[in-house]
Amino acid sequence: MEGFRHATLLSALVLLSSCGGGGGGGSSSPATTWQAGQFADAGQFANQCLRPRSGNQYPDVAGSVLDENNWLRAWSHETYLWYDEIQDRNPGNYDNPLAYFDLLKTEAITASGTPKDQFHFTMSSDEWNAQSQSGVALGYGMQWVIVDPYLPRDVRVAYHDQQDRPDLPPRGARLLSVDGVSMEWSNDVDTLNAGLFPTREDEQHEFEFAYPDDSLHTITLAAETITSEPVQKVQVLTSAGGKRVGYMLFNDHIATAEKALLEAVEQLQQGNDIDELVLDLRYNGGGYLALASQLSYMIAGPARTAGQAFEISRFNDQHPQINPVTDQPLTPTPFYHTTLGFSVPASEPLPNLNLSRVFVLTGATTCSASESIINGLRGVDVEVIQIGDRTCGKPYGFYPTDNCGTTYFTIQFQGVNAKGFGDYPDGFVPGADDGQAGVQGCQVADDYDHDLGDINEARLATALHYIDTGYCPSPVSRHALGRSLTTPPIDDGRVHKAPWRENRIMTPAR
Template structure:
């Protein structure tokens, strides 16, 4: 069963229990509106005006500045103007722009509903959607997330084995320094929230209690939780919500193996600007400790800032392997030619950045390097996008990537988040390829000893996520498998024989993904949990 990750500590992401129930030239004919916007009065299939002619013409005009100090450029327009911008923007920048059905923006429906139609419906060789990363969210929430703005939460990160009755939500880690840190153990299953069963309650009244408890509106909210622990005992605690900023680097350690030192870093996201400082600090500590090997734990890392992924890859590989080499080359739609259709600039490759870029560390700061020829990466199907770019970018310059865990999500694609009228849209605009021109991993990377028939196979071992032990514990299954492979260059028997048993044990109490109740907990990942972001410091 594919696991759906959600973060209770996600900034601005409300995970609600819901009841069931190409460029310029030509275009649509239009006339100016009284507010200075453009009112579309006609539509011709396949004929497009430049997206710039509709940009920032808004049904609701914002005034003032955003949280980063950028002044809004909105002018008065209409809902159809906003949808016409989406139509033209998609035509100009979407990677698979010729695979999008062209429909009349004036036919009704919201801008987000229209945006949902502006994507390809093609499938990969494994049968999954080629584009299952098509999202939008309010620009205010996006800016809060990328700036690590604190929000009310308990600091819990969950994995959902069943989102419908009987629901099964378990803690995979807690945020350092958060209300749940040191109190709620890894692997604990949420049974009740304020005495209402998260597992089985199907009433609207119960749904309301669960929402209010799980997703507090403000700091200081006291919520009673009942957990079932991995040893079979129960634990009831009252947690008081606080304003929590998620940590990109959650845990680090240095493990002694004989006369050698192995570094371990649990790196959970590239997305907030703070991730630059946190990963550079962790790598500097590894360098100071004199580690000769690195286990990089990306099992829950769905992506974020591609530039930070480049910085991390440089710090692993070092100067000799990366000088004059490309971390990632961007391939846009065929109409783009040699230019980037988003920025209008020449399509220059993303280098291996050797100094900090200024997201949260002083620009120009020299980055530490480990100069490794091999790295061990712990992965699951939640390892996505910018995390996969690290795997692919390192392989492109000859660093051996040993993959421990399971198949990654399969997203060699990325985007430039684009605000228009208060909504930020994420439309896939490029495929990333490494220094040797490879980027065809839409069905993910997978350990060599798997029985999977799709995906790019890498050296390494299949192993199940181990909720019974803390992350960073050398006995935890993924980490212990990586250490064993390092010592023997072969997969331990337990890494394969235990997979089915562990999976069944974890899922045994969630027999169905579709419960009898018509009310379900619908997870909503933050956009940066599953994507690459091309944002650079100082750019919207």
Template structure:
């Protein structure tokens, strides 16, 4: 369980606390209650430990997460606590309970547009795909459901049903061609695939691979190997790596992916340098590029990365670590800005994910707390399934490969649209409604 991880998930801002005795932090490490042990761990390992309160009573906080929210450094949008079971479900078993899709609101809250669909879910098995718009659930319009949800009159369980195996909801959706379909979807455990799409297109004398990658977990090692074995067999000489919804995960998987992209250019070179707080400077170390669990690799001298504000953590690490060695053409929107990471710490029945190191590349670059800025600034939009020709990010990558650079006309149009996008929240990667 003690694996180096870069993660980007939401922090639940439900801090609570109050009166009661105040305990000196030095005394807390003698106690066995969970909150005291968590604060003790923060004193030792937290990257910003010097900003912690000098006096505190952890027992005054109802949950470990509430304690962490109350004491975290203001710039820390990333630290969090899970139960052991939540950790196993999310990062080891790669399962969750639902129908197997993620949506964003569309058409002025008149529809829910699918941005990705997991292969194992009831949604995929009934024909729903990225780009489809759900317009009706259980005989009621999505507009009506969302209006009541926003008014606080109902919950997501009222819309999608409780988390009970076998719950059925009828969905009506429109395809991008405006045809309408409907089906009964069944809620159950869904195994999530982290490689959402692979394809190859021929453009002139180029064979362009397209890989949509959604998270860096243990399952990804196998799925990435399958994807790159396919790309090697297809003899691709350009790669578009779509990280627009990828919030991060295991650093070793980020290393595998990076090495599979550009093996010859990075072999024996520094992938990442870890920098801990001054109490733990002895842990500072360097990790070299490595295929890890991978076997198949390309030898590309450039890669195109598609990014948004939901591109975070290990996804940013791939971009930053490859940049000193190959041409990394970033297309889309600025990333979330997380050049830091954590080593999970098992404390009683909880797993603490508190930021305890910063990462820099071979050139010592890593202060991108405001995000990595794209070379080609293009606003993301969902126009259909993966690989559709009018997807603005993917189309810009293909245009660049064809010799048209960033396609300035498209970029200008997209920049105008980007001005209308609301500022990123404190949890910029949390944009998806997974059900």
């Protein structure tokens, strides 16, 4: 699989990773100077490449695999959050830097039995730059949600990458087969993987779907370069009680989102001010932390955020005062009140809604930078009402770092809010507000029978009900609100995204 390498895909039976691998052994050059526990400065080995790139824009010089491995080892020791939990292995024993990097992380297991570090991955630098800056990626223009990875499997269309795509199967369409192979029952995971995640432009596959209206459709889709629209379905709704409620679907913290978020807030400001905002983050895995800060400012306004920290980054204990990536004194990420130059000219003032509370729709794919919005706003006493399901729990982040054409992502910091809270490795949970990971709100399953932004969609309908009444719908009263508020007959599932779209990403100061 081109692009990213990571460890977990759909299940043990479906979507077995074709990305991983690379083994040790066969040193490309003797490691005569390696001593366990002794580390040189990473700068001594940076940009010394077995296959240096050509062109003035690249700092690469001729080097070896050992140079690349030595850089990875030293850089990990300097910046990895849990550096003292890495087993120090001889870099000369590995002939593949990607395989060596896979080992440069903690092997600890959490109390729940999951790896402590699930967020360790790499991408081609060219692909990282293309996807993170422009939102361009290869695909069909829609995202899959894995509702149930076990037999009989349940995979559906979660949403479209672009708002106006009537040619694609609708949200909630259930995938029955790929190139004649049953999605529900087959063990032919190679065929299923190949169809779900194409690797070449114009690559074609045949899919059979059951649409939400129970009609069956067989269609052929061709992979294309897709420019995603990270902000969609911006609108002002009127609740049953007459409240003006803004709604926006925000799916990715990518560079193009800066312009889209600014325009969305300006749209919501047109006419009379809105009374409430419903921010739909259920499929937003994260991305640039600065964009989360900008959006949080645009929600809360200047009075609540002036002089306050949006997020404070805590690096490993070797760096209590200096950021090891930028070499600058540690300073909090503020609530940015101007544009930063991601996709609009820098230093222009941002609009704001000046709201004292916000309704956030969440699910298992709500991760990292999206969780920072919840945490950052709560840190300055903006009330957050969480509607949906538990978020994924990623209070960690990193600076993407290029070396020799590969961009490496290794956990480098934990983020905490202005009140010092950042301990939510199991996610934020809607229910009662306990001042920590428990957030005031309502537990509501995802609703694949309605489009996102539809007032009858379960999570949005619950938010509108709460706005009017101040409480979650009771099981008895749900019937009166329509079928959308009944518990869907499926679990929520998780949208499969590239790992860089499910993290908290820092960039050097702009």
